[in-house]
Amino acid sequence: MPDISVLKAAFSAEIAESTFRDNRRIDVPSAVVFDVLSSLKNDHGFNTLIDLTAVDWLEYEGAVDRFSVIYLLLNMDSGERLIVRTPVNLPNPQLQSVYALWRGADWMEREVFDMFGIVFNGHPDLRRILMPEEFDAFPLRKDYPLKGRGERHNFPVITRSGS
Amino acid sequence: MPLTPVDTTPTESPDREYVWTLNFGPQHPATHTTLRLVLTLDGEKVLNAVPYIGYLHSGFEKLGEHLDFNQYVTIVDRMNYLSPLANEIAWHHAVEKLLGIELTPRCRYLRTILAELMRMHDHLLNLGTTALDLGGFTAFLYFFQQREHIYDIVELASGQRFHTSYTRVGGVLFDVNMDWIHRVRKFVREFPKVYHEVDRLLTKNRIFVDRTRGIGYLSREDAINFSAAGPVARASGIERDLRRDEPYLAYADLDFDVVCSRGGDCYARYLVRMQELLESLKIIEQAVENIPGGSVNIGVESDMVLPAKPAVYRSIEGLIQHFEVIMPNRGYTVPREQVYAATESPNGELGFYIVGNAETRAYRARTRPPSFIHFSMFPHLIRNHQLSDVVAVLGSINIIAAELDR
Numbered sequence: 001m002p003d004i005s006v007l008k009a010a011f012s013a014e015i016a017e018s019t020f021r022d023n024r025r026i027d028v029p030s031a032v033v034f035d036v037l038s039s040l041k042n043d044h045g046f047n048t049l050i051d052l053t054a055v056d057w058l059e060y061e062g063a064v065d066r067f068s069v070i071y072l073l074l075n076m077d078s079g080e081r082l083i084v085r086t087p088v089n090l091p092n093p094q095l096q097s098v099y100a101l102w103r104g105a106d107w108m109e110r111e112v113f114d115m116f117g118i119v120f121n122g123h124p125d126l127r128r129i130l131m132p133e134e135f136d137a138f139p140l141r142k143d144y145p146l147k148g149r150g151e152r153h154n155f156p157v158i159t160r161s162g163s
Numbered sequence: 164m165p166l167t168p169v170d171t172t173p174t175e176s177p178d179r180e181y182v183w184t185l186n187f188g189p190q191h192p193a194t195h196t197t198l199r200l201v202l203t204l205d206g207e208k209v210l211n212a213v214p215y216i217g218y219l220h221s222g223f224e225k226l227g228e229h230l231d232f233n234q235y236v237t238i239v240d241r242m243n244y245l246s247p248l249a250n251e252i253a254w255h256h257a258v259e260k261l262l263g264i265e266l267t268p269r270c271r272y273l274r275t276i277l278a279e280l281m282r283m284h285d286h287l288l289n290l291g292t293t294a295l296d297l298g299g300f301t302a303f304l305y306f307f308q309q310r311e312h313i314y315d316i317v318e319l320a321s322g323q324r325f326h327t328s329y330t331r332v333g334g335v336l337f338d339v340n341m342d343w344i345h346r347v348r349k350f351v352r353e354f355p356k357v358y359h360e361v362d363r364l365l366t367k368n369r370i371f372v373d374r375t376r377g378i379g380y381l382s383r384e385d386a387i388n389f390s391a392a393g394p395v396a397r398a399s400g401i402e403r404d405l406r407r408d409e410p411y412l413a414y415a416d417l418d419f420d421v422v423c424s425r426g427g428d429c430y431a432r433y434l435v436r437m438q439e440l441l442e443s444l445k446i447i448e449q450a451v452e453n454i455p456g457g458s459v460n461i462g463v464e465s466d467m468v469l470p471a472k473p474a475v476y477r478s479i480e481g482l483i484q485h486f487e488v489i490m491p492n493r494g495y496t497v498p499r500e501q502v503y504a505a506t507e508s509p510n511g512e513l514g515f516y517i518v519g520n521a522e523t524r525a526y527r528a529r530t531r532p533p534s535f536i537h538f539s540m541f542p543h544l545i546r547n548h549q550l551s552d553v554v555a556v557l558g559s560i561n562i563i564a565a566e567l568d569r
Contacts, residue, residue, distance in 0.1 A: 020500045021260055049390050051531040055501075055518055060526060070516065072503055072531075076387055076401065079408045083503060104390030107539035115224075130217040130568055139225060146222075146229050 011036060025083040030069075033086040034096040037071060041101050046073040046082060049098065052108035054088075054116045058142035066090050067116060071098070088118055097123040115140035181205060187553065189218050195292060196564030198538075200553070207550045212542045216567055223569040227528030231491075232258045232332050233469070235528065240326040242530065242566040245288050246281035248317065249508045251330040256411060257504035257515035258332055258525075262467060262497065268413075268455040270334050275413040276347065276450045277320070277329070278506070279443040283354075284313045285509030285561070286394075286436045286443075293433065293558035294365055297374045302361045309357055312350050319343050333468035334460030347451045351444055358440060366437070375429035379544040379556035382427055389540040393511025393533055394439065395560055397423045398431040405507035417449045429559040466495045494523035510534060510561055534566040 007026075008015050015036070016027045028036045040046040050072040057063035065087035073082045088095060097120035098105045109120040110129040117138040120126060128135065137144055188199035197218040203211040223242065227235050232255075239254040240247040252274050259266065266274075291306035314324045320339050321329035329336050365371050381391070386399040396403060404421040406414040422438040424431040460468050463484050474481030487493045497519040505514030511533030520526035537560045544556050 020498075021263070021502055021504075023501075023503055025501075048387050050392075050505075050512065051390075051503075051514065051516070051529070051536075053516055053529040055527045055529075060518075060520055070501075072514075072516070076403065079403070081503075102390065103385075103388050104536060104539065107535060108390075111535075128217075130220040132217070139222060146225060 007036060007039065010039065023083055024081070025085055027085050027087075030086045030088055030095055033069075033071075033084065034098065037073075037084060037098055038101055040073060040082065040084070045075045045077060046080075048074040048076050049102040049104050049108075050074045050081070052098070052105055052112065054112045054118055054140075056116060056140065056142045067093055067118060069095055069112065069118060093117060094119040094121055096121050097126075099123050114138075117141070182210065185550070189215075195557075196562065196567075198562065198564050198567065200541075202550070202553070204550060209545050209548055209550060209553065212545050212553075214538060214541055216538070216564070219564045219568040221569070224528055224530065227525055229524065231494075231522075231524040233488075235525070236330060237326065237328045239530075240328055242532065242569060243285070243508065243510060243513075243534070243563045244325070244565055245563060246285040246509045247326050248277045248329060249281040249285070249506070250513065251328070252278050252281075252412075253504075253506040253508055253513040254515055255330045255332060256506050257502065257517050260504040261500065261502045261517050261519050262332070262495075264333050264461060264465070264467065266333070266412075267458055267461055269338075269457050269459045270461075271413040272450050272454040273335060273339060273459060274330070275417070276447050276454070277317070278412065279446045279450070280313050280316060280347075282443045282509040283440055284310055286440050287313075289558065289561045290361075290365075290433065290436055293375075293429075293555070294371065296554040296558050297371060299365060299368070299371060302364050305357050305361050305364075309354060312353075316343065316346050316350060319346060331460070331469055333465065338459040344451060344454070347447065351448045351451070354444060355441075358437075362437065366434070372430060374552075375433055375555055375559070376426075378429045378548060378552045379559060380428045381540070381544060385540070385543065386427075389543070390536050391511070391540070392536070393507065393509070394422075394432060394435045395511060395537055397421070398435045399427040400425045405505060405512060409505075411506060413450060414446075416453075417446050419446050429555050432559040488523075491523075497521055497523060505531065508533065510563070510566075511537065530566075530569060532566045532569060534561070534563045535569075538562050538567055 011032045013029050013032050018025050053070050055068045057065060067088040068085050069088055071084040073084060095118060097109055107129060109123050110126060112118050113120060113126055114128045114131050115138060137149060183204050185202045185204055187202055189197050199215040201213045202209055223238050226238050230238065236251045236254060239250040242250050287306040287310050291303040295303040317327055318324045320343055321327040321336060381399045383400045386396050386401055400423060402421060402423050407421050419442045422435050422442060424435050463470050466487065469488050470481045470484045475485045499519055499521055501518045503514055503516045505512045512531060513533055514531035516529035517525045518527040545553060
C-alpha cells in the first residue's frame with residue numbers, strides 16, 4: 001500500500017487521494033506527474049503500466065480542466081492497483097512521456113496523441129497510429145462530431161429514385 | 164593460392180545495399196486480419212518490423228459515448244470477434260461496477276460458463292490457425308469442428324451464433340433451459356477426446372516444435388515492461404490471472420489452476436493455451452453442475468434492468484418499466500464517477516475505463532485492448548528471426564485486428 005504522505009512529503013504538491021468502489025486514485029499536478037510515476041515505479045513496486053488513456057471534460061458539468069490523462073498502474077507482485085490522474089489543458093496540451101519508464105507506453109501514448117492531440121515530450125516516435133497521417137482533427141475530443149467533419153463530403157448521395 | 168575465409172557477418176555500412184524491404188499485408192492470408200507490417204530483411208532474416216495499424220479503425224470508443232449501456236454491447240461484440248461474449252461480459256462487468264449492481268447467483272454462474280466457453284472458443288481458433296500457418300491442416304479442422312459445437316451452445320442460449328449481444332445491465336437477455344445444460348454437459352464429455360487427438364498431433368510433432376520453440380522469446384522483465392497480460396504474460400512466467408487474483412463472477416467458488424510456463428517462446432504460449440483449454444473445461448463442468456436456480460436477472464425494483472418480455476407485453480407495469488429503461492429522457496441515476504474494471508478475457512486483461520455523467524450512456528468508454536498492447540511488442544519479438552517465423556509469432560500473440568484498431 002503506497003503511503004500517500006510519503007509522496008506528498010517528497011513532492012510537496014497538492015496530491016489528492018480518493019476511492020470509488022475498489023479503485024484507488026491519486027490526482028497529481030501535471031508538472032510533477034512524471035516524477036510521481038517514476039517514484040511509484042522505482043520505490044513503491046508499481047512495475048506495470050496497465051493502460052494509459054485520456055478523457056475530454058468539455059461537456060462534463062462542473063469540470064475545471066479540459067483533459068485528464070489517466071495512468072492505470074499495477075504492482076505485479078502484490079496485485080495492487082493504483083490510478084494516477086493528471087489534468088492537461090489547452091492551448092498547448094503536453095506532458096512528459098513515460099516511455100522511459102515503461103516501453104509499453106509507446107503505442108498507448110501514440111493513441112492518446114492521435115485521438116486527443118495531447119503531445120508527449122520525449123516520446124521517440126510520436127505519430128498518428130489509428131487515423132491516417134493526413135488526418136487533421138482529434139476524433140475523441142468532445143467538439144469533434146460523431147459523424148465526422150468533412151471526411152464524407154466527397155461521396156455521392158444515392159437516393160432511392162436516382163439509383 | 165590459399166583460400167581466405169569470407170566474412171559473412173553483415174557490416175553496418177551506411178548504404179546497406181543487401182537490406183531489402185517487404186510489405187507484409189494489409190491483406191495477406193497469414194495475417195488472418197487486416198494489418199500491415201513493413202519488414203526490413205537481410206536475406207530471410209528480419210532486421211526490423213514496423214507495424215502500421217488502423218485499417219479497421221471504426222471509432223468504437225466514440226460510439227460508446229453515444230450509445231447507452233445496453234446498446235453498446237452490440238459494438239463490444241465486434242471487438243474481439245473470436246470471443247464476442249467475453250467482451251460483453253467484460254463491458255457489463257465494468258458498467259455494473261459503476262452502477263453498484265450485485266448480480267444474482269444464477270447469472271454469475273451462467274456468465275462464468277459462457278466466459279469459459281468463449282475462452283475455449285478463442286484458444287481453439289488461435290491454436291488451430293497457428294498450426295495451419297505452420298503447415299498443420301488437420302489440427303485446424305479438428306478444432307474448428309469443436310468451435311461449431313460452442314456456436315450451437317451459444318445460439319441455443321442467445322439466438323445468435325456469432326455476435327450474440329446476450330448480456331444486459333443486471334443480467335442476460337433470456338434465461339437458459341435444461342436443454343442447454345444438457346448440451347453443455349455433452350460438450351464437456353466429448354471435448355477431451357478431440358483435445359487428446361490434437362495434442363498427439365501437435366505437442367510432440369517435430370516440425371511444429373522446431374517451428375515454435377525458441378521463436379519470439381519474451382522474458383519476464385520484458386513482459387512486465389511491455390504491459391503484457393493473459394496467456395502471453397503467463398507463458399513468460401508471470402503468475403497472474405484475474406480470475407484467481409481479483410475474482411469476479413463465480414470464480415471464487417470454483418476450483419481451477421493458473422497455467423504458467425517459464426519458456427517465453429511461441430511453444431510456451433502454445434502449451435499455456437492448450438492447458439488452459441482443460442482448465443476451462445474443468446471450470447465449465449463445475450459451474451454447470453452447480454448452477455443455482457432462481458432468477459437470472461436482478462429484480463425490476465432496481466430500475467436498471469429490462470423486465471422480462473412477457474411482462475412487457477402483458478402488464479402495464481412491465482411496459483412502463485421497459486419504457487423507463489429504454490427512453491433516452493427517462494433512465495436511472497448513474498453516479499458521476501469514474502471506474503476501471505477488468506476481466507480475464509481469452510487474450511489477456513480486457514478492461515473498461517468508464518466515466519459516468521448522470522446519463523444511461525458512458526461519458527467516456529475506454530477499452531484496454533489486449534491485442535493492441537501485445538502487438539506493440541511484435542517488433543521486439545520478431546527481430547533476428549526468419550521471415551517464415553513472422554506467422555508463428557503473429558499467431559502466438561493472437562492479434563485480432565478489430566480489437567487492435569477498434
